[in-house]
Amino acid sequence: MSSMYQYRRRLTREVVFGNIALGGYQPIRVESMTNTHTMDTAATVGQCRRLYDAGCEIIRLTVPTEKDAENLRHIREQLRRDRIDIPLVADIHFSARAALKAVEFVENIRINPGNYATSQKFTNNEYSEDDYLKEIERVRLEFAPLVEKARQYGVSMRIGTNHGSLSDRVVSRYGNSPEGMVEAALEFARMSEDMGYYETLFSMKSSNVRVMIQAYRLLAQKADAELRYAYPLHLGVTEAGDGDEGRVKSAMGIGALLEDGLGDTIRVSLTEDPVNEVAVGFALVKKYNDFHLVKGDKGALPLKHVIESRNRKSQETQLSSQELPPFNPFCYQRRTASGILLAGMVVGGDNLPRVETEVHAQLSESHAVFEEVMQRLAPEKPQDSIRSEFVSVRVNSDEELDALDALLGKLGDAGRFVVASTGDAALFARLLDKVSKARFDIVEGERLGEEFLQLLGGEGHAVVELCFIHNGAGNCVPAEVLAHFAKKSRSRGVQQLFFSVISKEPVFVYRRLVQLFNAHALDYPVVVRFKNEASDRLETLIESSVQAGTLFCDGIGDMLAFHTSLSLDDELHLAFNILQGARVRMSKTEFISCPGCGRTYFELEKATAAIKQRTVHLKGLKIGIMGCIVNGPGEMADADFGYVGAGKNRISLYVGRECVEENILEEDAVDRLINLIKERGKWVDPPCCLP
Numbered sequence: 001m002s003s004m005y006q007y008r009r010r011l012t013r014e015v016v017f018g019n020i021a022l023g024g025y026q027p028i029r030v031e032s033m034t035n036t037h038t039m040d041t042a043a044t045v046g047q048c049r050r051l052y053d054a055g056c057e058i059i060r061l062t063v064p065t066e067k068d069a070e071n072l073r074h075i076r077e078q079l080r081r082d083r084i085d086i087p088l089v090a091d092i093h094f095s096a097r098a099a100l101k102a103v104e105f106v107e108n109i110r111i112n113p114g115n116y117a118t119s120q121k122f123t124n125n126e127y128s129e130d131d132y133l134k135e136i137e138r139v140r141l142e143f144a145p146l147v148e149k150a151r152q153y154g155v156s157m158r159i160g161t162n163h164g165s166l167s168d169r170v171v172s173r174y175g176n177s178p179e180g181m182v183e184a185a186l187e188f189a190r191m192s193e194d195m196g197y198y199e200t201l202f203s204m205k206s207s208n209v210r211v212m213i214q215a216y217r218l219l220a221q222k223a224d225a226e227l228r229y230a231y232p233l234h235l236g237v238t239e240a241g242d243g244d245e246g247r248v249k250s251a252m253g254i255g256a257l258l259e260d261g262l263g264d265t266i267r268v269s270l271t272e273d274p275v276n277e278v279a280v281g282f283a284l285v286k287k288y289n290d291f292h293l294v295k296g297d298k299g300a301l302p303l304k305h306v307i308e309s310r311n312r313k314s315q316e317t318q319l320s321s322q323e324l325p326p327f328n329p330f331c332y333q334r335r336t337a338s339g340i341l342l343a344g345m346v347v348g349g350d351n352l353p354r355v356e357t358e359v360h361a362q363l364s365e366s367h368a369v370f371e372e373v374m375q376r377l378a379p380e381k382p383q384d385s386i387r388s389e390f391v392s393v394r395v396n397s398d399e400e401l402d403a404l405d406a407l408l409g410k411l412g413d414a415g416r417f418v419v420a421s422t423g424d425a426a427l428f429a430r431l432l433d434k435v436s437k438a439r440f441d442i443v444e445g446e447r448l449g450e451e452f453l454q455l456l457g458g459e460g461h462a463v464v465e466l467c468f469i470h471n472g473a474g475n476c477v478p479a480e481v482l483a484h485f486a487k488k489s490r491s492r493g494v495q496q497l498f499f500s501v502i503s504k505e506p507v508f509v510y511r512r513l514v515q516l517f518n519a520h521a522l523d524y525p526v527v528v529r530f531k532n533e534a535s536d537r538l539e540t541l542i543e544s545s546v547q548a549g550t551l552f553c554d555g556i557g558d559m560l561a562f563h564t565s566l567s568l569d570d571e572l573h574l575a576f577n578i579l580q581g582a583r584v585r586m587s588k589t590e591f592i593s594c595p596g597c598g599r600t601y602f603e604l605e606k607a608t609a610a611i612k613q614r615t616v617h618l619k620g621l622k623i624g625i626m627g628c629i630v631n632g633p634g635e636m637a638d639a640d641f642g643y644v645g646a647g648k649n650r651i652s653l654y655v656g657r658e659c660v661e662e663n664i665l666e667e668d669a670v671d672r673l674i675n676l677i678k679e680r681g682k683w684v685d686p687p688c689c690l691p
């Protein structure tokens with residue numbers, strides 16, 4: 001495993017993709033996938049052109065049948081005639097015949113080990129050791145011709161596992177788990193290596209971001225320990241959905257792994273025009289690709305060099321105890337923290353992570369600041385709706401301290417949700433009697449003596465948050481300084497303390513902080529602070545999802561505090577989308593919707609919008625909206641209800657994994673889904689005027 005405390009890309013074998021390669025020192029590539037029918041040559045070529053013009057580096061096409069595979073010839077010819085030499089990938093499920101034909105016309109072939117030459121009927125059958133081995137042998141015999149042909153045509157292969165789409169055999173032994181996903185992929189990789197074929201890459205997708213992160217990490221660890229080469233990884237969150245939610249989920253899952261140094265090519269899969277995926281993909285990989293340029297990496301190295309360097313890499317990845325992560329990277333467990341009572345709410349412990357945002361208006365602008373605080377707190381809304389539970393104001397002077405008094409007076413009871421921050425020790429001392437939480441910002445190099453320490457433990461005053469403003473390089477200093485205060489405070493019996501950091505690299509810095517806290521048995525709650533005043537909305541959305549999302553997915557964080565230049569509404573939705581994506585705080589229905597592809601025969605985007613509009617208030621419910629009956633039921637994984645394409649303008653409805661209404665007309669299907677939710681007792685009326 002790469003370091004969890006600094007960015008270091010996992011060095012992999014370089015794998016060919018036609019006239020480009022990926023892995024090794026190649027840039028992290030950005031892929032997309034057509035959602036046209038592959039038999040519709042004109043539409044597919046048109047969409048490929050648009051993707052190519054948008055900068056997409058690799059295009060995948062669905063290949064459900066041998067006929068579709070045959071038609072790849074025409075698609076390829078037309079693209080090449082137009083000098084569009086972008087590598088093409090054939091996406092195969094079930095059909096070995098389609099794979100064997102498609103391999104003649106593409107640069108890469110993706111197979112799903114859950115359904116390639118293997119059964120997937122959700123039978124719950126038991127497999128004896130003997131049956132298990134016989135089944136693997138049978139799969140090997142069916143898989144071998146594809147490997148041979150791929151080698152003959154110089155085509156690479158992605159072994160692409162999907163959560164919820166594992167073979168019955170693997171599920172019988174490992175369950176529908178990250179372990180099962182990894183084993184499913186390794187079985188095919190072992191067979192490939194036995195046949196002397198090494199042009200392999202892996203993916204481990206899931207719509208559950210936490211499962212997806214864990215599966216990729218586990219795969220990297222197990223595959224690197226066992227296989228001959230470190231093979232590249234294609235990253236993606238499957239069925240991420242559309243709009244901001246889809247972008248946030250993808251950025252969280254893909255970004256968490258990029259931070260770990262994993263990933264050589266990515267696809268952001270959205271239930272939208274696939275062209276939209278490309279810009280999000282490039283925004284996501286930019287920082288990591290730039291890192292290599294800044295660090296002076298040499299660009300593409302010859303394959304021989306990468307192969308030779310593999311042994312060296314293996315030794316490097318033996319992590320010292322200092323480098324071990326302060327959480328289990330393969331299994332979610334929330335960090336244990338004490339709970340602190342704050343304005344009538346307990347923050348920390350096993351309570352939902354709370355949300356704090358920062359007021360943009362200055363305290364001196366008395367009317368504006370009052371209006372903004374009221375808008376953010378929205379006290380008229382129910383407790384658990386999308387609103388800021390705490391708002392933070394900045395105090396820099398005596399005058400602003402007076403203005404804070406005036407503001408609190410005007411706010412009345414709502415004033416208890418106002419928290420204040422300062423970097424001035426004298427002002428901080430005076431804030432303690434005014435607000436429920438007072439944050440002190442520690443700047444690197446600042447010396448704070450005994451007098452300051454005594455302020456932390458005062459009876460009956462504000463709860464204190466100590467925040468380190470980290471502008472320097474490295475990630476040890478903030479953790480050491482904060483742990484020093486935490487130890488001193490603990491030795492004096494001070495309980496009411498939060499800790500936080502404002503940093504350009506929050507993931508690494510917070511991990512160091514938690515590592516030190518764990519080492520000294522300090523269970524103070526942690527506020528994950530994200531501050532980014534970039535004016536680019538997509539950049540803010542991606543960076544906050546990567547940084548804050550990664551921490552919450554790994555169980556770190558008791559409160560999410562946001563300070564961005566986004567509008568209030570945007571900022572709050574982003575904060576709650578991140579918590580929902582990490583599944584630590586559900587504030588609305590979870591939609592698991594696939595991007596659609598050539599297997600989709602109904603208006604997926606329209607149906608998704610209609611279902612969302614009518615069910616978005618069903619907090620905690622998971623609804624799968626899937627393009628096809630072939631993969632949909634498996635890949636919507638743990639959805640409570642499923643709306644699945646079953647043929648031309650036909651839909652089947654699911655409750656869990658059970659199909660309860662088959663082949664109903666598309667025009668009736670949304671109403672029937674709502675009825676089904678009602679019949680199963682999962683419906684609540686929307687707060688206002690939804691049907």
Ligand code: SF4
Binds near residue numbers: 597628629635
């Ligand atoms: S589930 Fe969606 S993306 Fe996957 S194969 Fe079916 S239609 Fe295509």
